[in-house]
Amino acid sequence: MNLQESNISENNFEQCIKCTVCTVYCPVVPVNPKYPGPKQAGPDGERLRLKRGTFFDEALKYCLNCKRCEVACPSNVKIGDIIQLARIKYSKKKPSLRDTILANTDVVGTMSSAFAPIVNTTLSLKPVKLLMDSVLKVDHRRSFPKYSGEKFVTWFKKNAAARQDAFKHHVSFFHGCYINYNYPQLGKDVVSVMNALGYGVHMLEKEKCCGVALVSNGLIDQARSQAKLNVASIRKSVNEEKRPVIAASSTCTFTMRDEYPHLLGVDNADVRDQIEIVTRFVYRLIEEGKVKLKFRDGGKLRVAYHTPCHMEKLGWAYYSTALLRMIPNIDFVMLPSQCCGIGGTYGFKKENYETSQGIGASLFAAIEEAKVDYVATDCETCKWQIEMSTTTKVEHPISILARCLDLEATSKLNC
Amino acid sequence: MKFDTVIIGGGLSGLTCGVRLQKQGKRCVIVSAGQSALHFSSGSFDLLNRLADGTEVVSPVEQVSGVDKAHPYVKLGDKFAFYAAEAQKLMADCGVQLQGSADKNHYHFTPMGTMKPSWLTISDFDCYDNVAPFKGKKVILLNISGFLDFNTKFIADALETAGASCMIKSINLPELNKLRVSPTEMRSTNIAKVIDKEEVFNKLVSVIIGFSDGFDVVALPAVFGLASDRLVKALKGMVNIKLMPTMPPSVPGIRVQQQLRREFERLGGCYMLGDTVEKAEIENGKVKKVYTTNHGNIGITADAYVLTTGSFFSNGLVAHSHDIIEPVFGADVDFSEDRADWFDANFFGKQNYLTFGVATDEKFRVKKNGKSLENLYAAGSVLSGFNPIYEGCGAGVAMLTSLFVADNL
Structure with a gap:
């Protein structure tokens, strides 16, 4: 018997020198002591789990998967991946009905969009919220994102698809669930900005939810099959149609680039570099001098940028903030980079509500203090959390750009 | 991406350099692979506690002339006392209250309850x-x-x-x-x-x-x-x-890190945490561009580059079985060819590997294949020629060489 066999991890936990820096930056630990913390849950626990899987602790579900431990780690240990992989590998808990509903953003989205006015009204009724709280354990204090009556894809087919082929350059757009079911306006903004820059926007041949919520709720097989479908479509777009892929959501982008290979074992190495967040794509075009922007004259807007956790992990907040700083009439404020507490579906769960609001409390205070017209952020769930917990409206940087650009004049410069 | 200066490494050295340069009106980016050693700080900053021959140092200013000729302090020339005072001033500007002076070391408690000499101690202690x-x-x-x-x-x-x-x-x-x-x-x-x-x-x-x-x-x-x-x-x-002081993580140390970073950002600096510089384009003895893990095909260009990646702990230096490398630029590293010289079997003895580091010229310009690169500088513990533990001079080298580099880019 090879004694070393049970000491070898596919992750680099042996690089951990026990410095505890991850624990300092974990947003969950200070507000929820039931969570054993990233060092214990990650590399320390891994050492034990490799000996025997029964050392797995279900309390790992309290991890938000924000990856701030990885950003802080001086030894480049993939702490967040170790924790999520341990949940995938060892957790015996079956996803509950609630978790399945929360995780299936596109099934629920398709149904809800069809009956949007009814669903929106119903979900905001107090008795319904209390019922969902007691039966499903979805916290009654949480407000739900509104569903849109017309899906983004429906709008796109009806109003935009026909004119896209006429452009000189082309991209495929991974719209994600939020734009499709809840907030088509952001998708429309992406199309207008890209069109004004001379880029035709196209849908992928097939698109499913990126799967981030499925992963965090333990529905791994479904996440993997959706990942495979998405990568196949992305591959077709990149390799055959020569169209790079853009997305607006930092979490969808991060999931497709990094969680697919690391957590789901879905190889994307050949196309990973061609999956970008739209702000990075636009920044690069500007920097390379390939496009020009013309802004409208307008009143001053004071905008604060919030760095979503997965944007921090990607290291890409620079691009979104650089775009915002280019807008002449914007008074820009950078918020301290910290987790807002929502963690996708995490904060919707009754058992996490207090933790979720506790994590975000200092951010909400900073936003109120900044007295801004808008908070800009690249993540839809951060938007829900901040809009629910502060008095400030939240927009995607690309929506703010779309509003401040003279789209017609910009289009003349680039098309 | 275009900046005036790219600083690689976001600890005491990189932040000192960054704050100094921002104050001079330069636009800097700091690329930091994770959080720094300030998280383990005792709350005291050493300038010079002992000479390589074992002589105790009472007054760093008066005794600095006794350091080995390879020591980075030698390159500061007659500016040692000046930069020691500037370092203290920079900390104060960032809101870090420190006590002590380069004229005379003081004692402070260690987490073990014993006493150690030091240059500056944070006002918590x-x-x-x-x-x-x-x-x-x-x-x-x-x-x-x-x-x-x-x-x-x-x-x-x-x-x-x-x-x-x-x-x-x-x-x-x-x-x-x-x-x-x-x-x-x-x-x-x-x-x-x-x-x-x-x-x-x-x-x-x-x-x-x-x-x-x-x-x-x-x-x-x-x-x-x-x-x-x-x-x-x-x-x-x-x-x-x-x-x-407690064992790590250090509450006062983390506060200092955050104060320095906040001041750097307030002055307009860009701090990229959790990113690693993977490769550099070097042409005709000049660094043209660097590429990081997160930014992939979007490189960062600048007029000058400063290497403040630290020593072995932070992978500024990487030891193999028979050589020691500097992973970003493949710079020349000063180290002993005979591996037996690297360490003392007595853990608390004088460990020579700590004196190994990047070879630089008189302006701290990094050498590669024996020649100085025109616009690449090194500062802090990635440098060779000093033993931060034995001589008690780690923080001093980090801050003073960074200030010197910032002033002489």
């Missing part, structure tokens, strides 16, 4: 002119129940050896007790986050005062004031309270 400041005094050591990184028994032994009489007591509050649900998370920073709440702090203070009767000194672990030093100041205004 006290400075002393001798190694037995509590001699003949009655000391009560108060620890927070369940906090493992404050070794009261070691500290009490050390204080008693130095002539004090010691009592150890645990203190507790329901708010702090909650943290003990996960005993591994009873860490200084988590405790500090709980105590940062005004009402918890006030409750804790009344518990502390309750224990102080009949004692000359009340010693507490430094778990106060992660976000600002407001609570530290409030505490020091009360009875004879002395804060003692």
Whole structure:
């Protein structure tokens, strides 16, 4: 018997020198002591789990998967991946009905969009919220994102698809669930900005939810099959149609680039570099001098940028903030980079509500203090959390750009 | 991406350099692969405690001429005292209150309760002119129940050896007790986050005062004031309270890191955390562009580049079985060819590997294949020629060489 066999991890936990820096930056630990913390849950626990899987602790579900431990780690240990992989590998808990509903953003989205006015009204009724709280354990204090009556894809087919082929350059757009079911306006903004820059926007041949919520709720097989479908479509777009892929959501982008290979074992190495967040794509075009922007004259807007956790992990907040700083009439404020507490579906769960609001409390205070017209952020769930917990409206940087650009004049410069 | 200067490494050295350059109106980016060694700081900054031949240093300014000729301080010429004062000023501008002077070292407590000489000590702690400041005094050591990184028994032994009489007591509050649900998370920073709440702090203070009767000194672990030093100041205004450093993570050290980073960003600097510079384009003896893990095909260009990646801990230097490399630029590294010279089997002995580092010219320009690169500089513990532990000069080299480099780009 090879004694070393049970000491070898596919992750680099042996690089951990026990410095505890991850624990300092974990947003969950200070507000929820039931969570054993990233060092214990990650590399320390891994050492034990490799000996025997029964050392797995279900309390790992309290991890938000924000990856701030990885950003802080001086030894480049993939702490967040170790924790999520341990949940995938060892957790015996079956996803509950609630978790399945929360995780299936596109099934629920398709149904809800069809009956949007009814669903929106119903979900905001107090008795319904209390019922969902007691039966499903979805916290009654949480407000739900509104569903849109017309899906983004429906709008796109009806109003935009026909004119896209006429452009000189082309991209495929991974719209994600939020734009499709809840907030088509952001998708429309992406199309207008890209069109004004001379880029035709196209849908992928097939698109499913990126799967981030499925992963965090333990529905791994479904996440993997959706990942495979998405990568196949992305591959077709990149390799055959020569169209790079853009997305607006930092979490969808991060999931497709990094969680697919690391957590789901879905190889994307050949196309990973061609999956970008739209702000990075636009920044690069500007920097390379390939496009020009013309802004409208307008009143001053004071905008604060919030760095979503997965944007921090990607290291890409620079691009979104650089775009915002280019807008002449914007008074820009950078918020301290910290987790807002929502963690996708995490904060919707009754058992996490207090933790979720506790994590975000200092951010909400900073936003109120900044007295801004808008908070800009690249993540839809951060938007829900901040809009629910502060008095400030939240927009995607690309929506703010779309509003401040003279789209017609910009289009003349680039098309 | 285009900046005036790219600084690779975001610890004491990189931040010092960055703040200095931003003040000069340069636009800098700091690329930092994870958090820095300031998280493990004792709260004191050493300039020069001992010469390589073992001579104790009382006055760094007067005795700096005794360092080896390879020591980075030699390259500062007659600017050593000037830059030592500038370093202290820069810290003060960032809101870091320090005590001490380069004319004379002082003593401070270690987390083991022993005394060490140092140059500057953060105002959380006290400075002393001798190694037995509590001699003949009655000391009560108060620890927070369940906090493992404050070794009261070691500290009490050390204080008693130095002539004090010691009592150890645990203190507790329901708010702090909650943290003990996960005993591994009873860490200084988590405790500090709980105590940062005004009402918890006030409750804790009344518990502390309750224990102080009949004692000359009340010693507490430094778990106060992660976000600002407001609570530290409030505490020091009360009875004879002395804060003692804890084992890492260090609350005062993290506060310093955050103060420096905030000031750098306030001055317009860009701090990229959790990213690693993977490769560089070098043409005709000049660095043209660097590429990082996160930014992939979007490179970063600048007029000058500063390497402040630190030593072995932060992978600024990487040791293989028979050579030592600098991974970003493949710079020349000064190290002994004979591996037997690298270390002393006595762990507490003088470890030569700590003197290894990147070879630089008189302006700290990095050498590659024996030639200086025109616009690549190195500062801090990635440099060769000094032993930060044995000579007690790590923080001094980090700050002084960074300031010198920033002024001579």
